[in-house]
Amino acid sequence: MNETELKNLLAAQHQGGNWANVDTLSMIAHIGSTDPELRDELIYRGFVKMIIHQDQLSSTTLEELLTICLDDLLMKGIGEKNTDSVFTRAFTTLLMTLIVYRDNEDNFLPASKVTTTKEHVIRYINEEQDLRGYVLQKGWAHSVAHVADLVDELAKNPKVDTEDHRNLLLPLWNKVLTGDSVYLHDEDERILIPTMEMLDRGLDSHILENWISELPDYFKKQQLPPEKYWVLQANAKKFLKSFHLELSRTSTFPSLQKSIENSLDTI
Numbered sequence: 001m002n003e004t005e006l007k008n009l010l011a012a013q014h015q016g017g018n019w020a021n022v023d024t025l026s027m028i029a030h031i032g033s034t035d036p037e038l039r040d041e042l043i044y045r046g047f048v049k050m051i052i053h054q055d056q057l058s059s060t061t062l063e064e065l066l067t068i069c070l071d072d073l074l075m076k077g078i079g080e081k082n083t084d085s086v087f088t089r090a091f092t093t094l095l096m097t098l099i100v101y102r103d104n105e106d107n108f109l110p111a112s113k114v115t116t117t118k119e120h121v122i123r124y125i126n127e128e129q130d131l132r133g134y135v136l137q138k139g140w141a142h143s144v145a146h147v148a149d150l151v152d153e154l155a156k157n158p159k160v161d162t163e164d165h166r167n168l169l170l171p172l173w174n175k176v177l178t179g180d181s182v183y184l185h186d187e188d189e190r191i192l193i194p195t196m197e198m199l200d201r202g203l204d205s206h207i208l209e210n211w212i213s214e215l216p217d218y219f220k221k222q223q224l225p226p227e228k229y230w231v232l233q234a235n236a237k238k239f240l241k242s243f244h245l246e247l248s249r250t251s252t253f254p255s256l257q258k259s260i261e262n263s264l265d266t267i
Helices: 003-014 024-029 036-053 059-073 085-106 111-127 143-156 162-174 187-200 205-213 215-220 226-247 254-266
Strands: none
Touching: 003 024, 003 036, 024 036, 024 059, 036 085, 059 085, 059 111, 085 111, 085 143, 111 143, 111 162, 143 162, 143 187, 162 187, 162 205, 187 205, 187 226, 205 215, 205 254, 215 226, 215 254, 226 254
C-alpha cells in the first residue's frame, strides 16, 4: 500500500471506521513518512486509538510489532544527522511507548522481551545524533522528547529492575550536553518526567547530584568553537533551571536542589 492509499484509508478510519480491520504492517511500513499528517495525525494517532483507547490489538500482535521495532526500525539510519531517517527512529520510540504502556496495564510481554527492549533503548539513546525538534515542512522529529516518554514507561514497568533506572536515565541526561543545536521544544521538561518518576520509585538522588556536581569540571575541559560552547552552556543551564523548578514543588530532595544551585553559579 502506498502513502496515498494509506492516507485515504486512515483518514476514513479516523472518521469512525473499524480499527480492528486496519493493516498494522502497512502503518508501520510508513511510520517514518516525511508527510507530517500521515506520520503523526493518522499513523501515530491511529496506533493510540488501537492500543490505548480501543484495545484492538492482541498481545501477540503487540509483541510482534515490538519485535519489528527493535529489529528493523529503531536503529534505522542511526548516527545520521539532518536526514529523514530520524522520523522512523523517533516515531518508532513512540509506538514502543504505547506497547510498553499496554504491558504496564496488562502484563503480557515476557520479561526477556522487556529486558531486550531496555537494552536496545539504552543503545539507541547513546547513538542518536539527530536532535532536531520541529522540522519545517516535515513536522516533529523530537527524538529526545519521544524517547524520554519511552524511558518513562520503562521506569514504570515491574520487569525493569530499579537498579536499571540509572542505566536508562543517565544516557538521556547526557543528551542535554550538546553544542550542536539549542533545545527549543520542551525537551528538558520531557526528560524530567522519567527523572521524577525514577526518583519517586527510589532512584538514589546522589547519582544525579554527582552528575550535576561534575558539570563545572566538564565545562572547563571543553575545547569547542565559541558558538558551540554557548549552545552547550545554554542547554545545560536551561535543563538545570527546569529541574530546580520541578524539585521546588517537593521538599524531598533539598541537597539535589543545592547541587543545582552550586553548578549554576559556576558553569
